[in-house]
Amino acid sequence: MGTIQSYINDIEKDIYQIRRQLHKYPELSGEEVNTSALVKEKLTEYGITYKNGFAKTGVLGIIQGSKPGRTVALRADMDALPIQETNEHTFVSEVDGKMHACGHDAHTAMLLGAGYALKQVEEQLEGTVLLVFQPAEEASPIGGSGPMMEDGVFDEYKPDVIYGQHVWLGLPVGEIGVRDKEMMGASDRFSVKVTGRGGHASMPHEGNDAIIIANQMISSLQTIVSRNVNPLDSAVLTIGKIEGGHRYNVIPKEVTFEGTVRTYKPEVKEMIKQRFHTILHQTADAFDAEIDIDYFDGYPATINTPAYAQQARNTAKRLFGEKATPEVEPALAGEDFSRFLLDYPGAFIWLGTQIDDASEQKPLHDPGFQLDEKALPMGSRFLAEVALDTLHSLSHQEG
Template identity: 55%
Template sequence: MNELIYQWSNKIGTEIIEMRRHFHKYPELGYQEYETAEYIKKKLLKYGIPFQSGIAKTGILGIIEGKYKGRVVALRADMDALPIQEENTHSFVSTKENIMHACGHDAHMAILLGTGFILQQLRDYIYGTVLLVFQPAEEMGPIGGAKPMLDDGVFKDYKPDVIYGQHVWPQLPVGQIGIRDKEMMGASDTFKITLKGKGGHASMPHLTNDPIVTAAYLITNLQSIVSRNLNPLEASVITIGKIEGGEAKNIISNKVYLEGSIRTYDANIKKNLKKRFFEITNHVAEMYNNEVVIEYLDGYSATINTPKWARLVRETAQSLFGKEATPDVQPSLAAEDFSRFLEEIPGAFFWLGTRLEDTEKQKGLHDSMFQINEEALIKGSALLTKLAINTLNELKKGEK
């Protein structure tokens, strides 16, 4: 089977790279992926893969029926880009102002299309059905695109027994796969705080209630939630990423705005963090005679793998790329909309090593100069192909 997968992977390899570059050159934001969807549909038609489209506006479901009856496995790729102005200089830079595939979703779509092509050639070896899920709006938390796809009946005709998601990962070299049996990615909530005080002249602070001073104390106190209310071994982060207030150096402002996020892995910890966040914010505002308005958005839940299918990812990667292909990795507190699928369907989310050979040029995800090593694309398609086949075979064993 490995030889057949390598054979077809190499045959489609150049086209996978071309597709990735096309997606990169013409990025679209969440729920605006209309040109992207049309391109995907044309490729699926070319490969002879039936599909359903218009799911949650721009989502697509490709359907590959194996020669033999069996269960159902789904493979997911996200479609949307980010509102970032690209600063790279390669030949396929984004043609859209302030829009860039800076998170690798261009690669995810190309890899999944390549996987679809390979699986079509190997249908005689497939026991069951493989679904190709092209999901819009992964970057648009807190709603995202996974739940709208589920709500829109993406799996009404085919209910997956297992689902997988793959993400490019610049911290890992090509040929390595990051996989954990449980926690993979974090939960992420976001908030906006408006502090309303009483402004005035900088020389007469006694006649004001300065919200900038309140904000300073609030930022310090919010950090104490993680350092003093949680077990030191329980990873969580509270970040104030944006603060706005004031108009001039000699004027005490009457309003300050703060925005940030809260990240953790555990649902109970998330609940406690949220509770303490509200308590401290309200108490600090009251202490300094400020009014406070809190806008709190519950975002994506933590991405928690199903151990059985995470182990199968590890075994499959090692069978293709060698025993050293799956190093121990730590989870990331970055959030991922794939968690919504895992709340309903067993499965696993894993990282595909895409580090550049010149590591000094490697930028992180969401960077305006983010790049990937395209040698990883063929490996990504080969891995998804064999993982889909192995999963259906494993499900078939369970029926005996």
């Protein structure tokens, strides 16, 4: 039998080709029909059994080893973003207003590469590996992981451990980021409509200025993090959009604003949510205004299981060297993988994909997002090897 590395070498060109194909033809959350079809085509080509139809376009690949053992799941998300790409490489998006600006095309390609390699060593496999191709990761607050589980993706094969992997631009190629607990934040959203009374700008006493009221609300909301959250905890409350007014000399009747709350600890999240509603309602009462609040509980925080974070760290060091897993700080960006971790132990890891000129690196969700493709075969190898290492560890524990 060959090694995982040798099989990744065999499939390396395919990994690049799949990623570039998906990048050229991105599909938004819930629209991943052609992406799902490509995944199923490749699984069939590689001889991997699959089931499909989870959360509409989700796919589950199944690799059953010849030896008895436990079950490890590996997850990749598939959806793109409503962003117009500004890059000029040879495989830029050909779909207007849509782009893989978060690396999900790379995630899908890497998981297919890992699946190919694992299929080649199924005679040595101590248990089962599940390949979870998830839609709608970007569609917060519903997402795709919850609907996949509701549709029974793990009804027949329940994972003992699950791993997810995300390209990470803050780490150079060859490094893996993983933490024992908090990895990504909870990502709540809100939309607020303030209704006052319109009027002429020269006669403000006859109206009830919704801009002034919204301004007071927004300023007061910032005191939640600065004065209600323990400084040793992490939280962010950001207003990202404001709409109101029609003309320079008209007092508007309505103003709407939208934003997000990011936290790690559930108790901090709930405190902020409570204070958020209290401040807005009391401010509306003070100004004799009406208020409509839509608050969406988004993805929970992504909290790794320490034992499997350590397993990921051990595998990364074995593959890429002792310095391959530097200390990393958690991020408050949201991640739908968190819902898998609520039901199953596992770990979410970051794969270093920083381009050579870091000063030119654009962030995730940027129209100029790029990654260093040299990391993709490494990501495939890591996924395959961490699955093998985990299955072996689980079997050894049972023994």
